[in-house]
Amino acid sequence: MGNLVAIVGRPNVGKSTLFNRLTQSRQAIVNEQAGTTRDRQYGKSEWVGKEFSVVDTGGWVVNSDDIFEEEIRKQVVLAIEEADVILFVVDVMNGVTDLDMDVANILRRSKTPVIVVANKTDNNMLQYNAAEFYSLGLGDPYCISAMSGSGTGELLDCILSKF
Ligand code: GDP
Numbered sequence: 001m002g003n004l005v006a007i008v009g010r011p012n013v014g015k016s017t018l019f020n021r022l023t024q025s026r027q028a029i030v031n032e033q034a035g036t037t038r039d040r041q042y043g044k045s046e047w048v049g050k051e052f053s054v055v056d057t058g059g060w061v062v063n064s065d066d067i068f069e070e071e072i073r074k075q076v077v078l079a080i081e082e083a084d085v086i087l088f089v090v091d092v093m094n095g096v097t098d099l100d101m102d103v104a105n106i107l108r109r110s111k112t113p114v115i116v117v118a119n120k121t122d123n124n125m126l127q128y129n130a131a132e133f134y135s136l137g138l139g140d141p142y143c144i145s146a147m148s149g150s151g152t153g154e155l156l157d158c159i160l161s162k163f
Pocket residue numbers: 010011012013014015016017018029030031032058119120121122144145146147148
């Protein structure tokens with residue numbers, strides 16, 4: 001499949017919005033209702049003439065909190081196995097949650113390069129909030145707004161540098 005980028009993180013942080021922006025498609029279901037959706041969505045992306053694939057580890061079967069957390073963990077483990085780069089998306093408006101910490105603990109043990117993506121940085125003031133994501137122990141957070149596209153150029157440069 002070539003270079004594969006996996007997008008992981010807890011629900012509602014903007015993974016599918018980022019997937020759609022990177023693949024310039026409307027493939028992923030944004031803000032899906034609780035229930036069943038396809039749990040993985042593949043697409044193609046291109047930046048400065050280099051092509052790569054992206055997988056959105058989007059939807060889950062949401063029945064109980066336990067299943068929910070277990071599914072997130074499963075998607076993270078799958079991403080570690082198959083991806084060349086992992087985008088760990090967090091929400092700058094919410095800060096670090098327990099679930100973010102769980103995901104970070106798994107990712108820190110893997111050899112796959114991880115980029116922390118501080119999404120929903122819709123304005124410059126919110127950039128200051130992103131400092132708390134250093135506590136995830138996974139390096140510099142990349143501030144982006146998947147919605148507006150701001151910061152995604154720098155993120156794409158960083159992704160390419162990891163292949
Ligand atoms: P997912 O569950 O992680 O795939 O998250 P979604 O992509 O479905 O997005 C969840 C919600 O966050 C939706 O209402 C999006 O419109 C919103 N969202 C995504 N990216 C941004 C962003 O950069 N800024 C803001 N303000 N909202 C965003």
